[in-house]
Amino acid sequence: MLLKPRVESDELKILRFLNNRMILPVKDKKRYIYLEKGYRGEMFFDQLTADLQPKFYIINDLCLEFNNSVFQIDTTIIAQDKIFPIEVKNYEGDFYYDNDSKGFFTLAKDEIKNALDQLKRSKSLLNPLLKKHGFYLPLEGYVTFVNPEFTLYQAPLNEPIVYPTQLNKFMEKLNKIPSKLNERHKKLAELLISMHQTDSPYKRLPPYEYHQVEKGLTCAKCQSFVPSVSGKYFTCICGYKEDVETAIIRSVREIQLLFPNLKITTNLVYEWCMVIHSKKVIREVLKKNFVVVGDRHLRYYI
Ligand SMILES: [Zn+2]
Incomplete structure (x- = not known):
């Protein structure tokens, strides 16, 4: 058991x-x-x-x-x-x-x-x-x-x-x-x-900073960078299909793990994913799946 x-x-x-x-x-x-x-x-x-x-x-x-x-x-x-x-x-x-x-x-x-x-x-x-x-x-x-x-x-x-x-x-x-x-x-x-x-x-990791790592949305299955996203779903060259909401949540978790001191904002996730062109979509996903902290202009998510 x-x-x-x-x-x-x-x-x-x-x-x-x-x-x-x-x-x-x-x-x-x-x-x-x-x-x-x-x-x-x-x-x-x-x-x-x-x-x-x-x-x-x-x-x-x-x-x-x-x-x-x-x-x-x-x-x-x-x-x-x-x-x-x-x-x-x-x-x-x-x-x-x-x-x-x-x-x-x-x-x-x-x-x-x-x-x-x-x-x-x-x-x-x-x-x-x-x-x-x-x-x-x-x-x-x-x-x-x-x-x-x-x-x-x-x-x-x-x-x-x-x-x-x-x-x-x-x-x-x-x-x-x-x-x-x-x-x-x-x-x-x-x-x-x-x-x-x-x-x-x-403490065991090599030193790295936000500006050093390549940005972009990656495939959940094969890790390759997704070249473009349109609509609610996208399909990677490996054939793996994922909905945009899941991909955004996954990307946020990745940022949180890599950079635990960074505040998750719409702009940050937009910059990180690169291929999701609607900040509104990102904002909606963050609002729905994370806890909002702070007022309008200083808003971030945990
Ligand atoms: Zn893939």
Whole structure:
């Protein structure tokens, strides 16, 4: 039973918008691609856990803190006698495991994040955190590699890793675990969800300003800039059709996320979208869907 669905992080959303509207510095572009890929892998894994029998509680994407250390768990499955913290990795391509250094490397010998270490760290923090709140269920963690194009050479045999070809078996194995949840498990799940932290993404972003980013209305599906809009609907070159009202609301949300300090006014949205030629239409949409603050000439929307 899913108790906490996964949502896209603000950081991913902002980087996606920025990537579309400016040239990101190399390091931020890399991070954007990493986050986008990671999210897709997690969504894929969510589809698998969605089919598990309802005898488990499933909590997606937890960010917790214990003893001033922050840790993240991609998927947490609570069963009657055990908790399964699961790390989901969407690595694609050929990698190898080096037994001496216990590290993961690309074939070009670049070391990548060690998912086993990440899992170990999460477990070592989750365990005392739960004990502190009076929960003593043992933890059984796994690292799952979900991309079908992932290969690991010299894979270690005795590590809790689930490879792409083993995912279905893994789900079957989970389904076979006898489990009956009670109020105590519910309390545990609610505790974890209540401790989930969402931190501000703004400190990790590259510097950007309003005048630096390209303006224009973008397609909700393929992100390309919409060349022109006439009437109540428009169709992107990708074939996606959207009504103008939804597109304006979406654009306002984008401005709000990118520039939380800017006041949303008719003129600002007009300038941002570029292809909606009626300020009256924009004003009506803002009035209908947002809260008006201030008097006539200083009016803005939240
Ligand atoms: Zn499109």
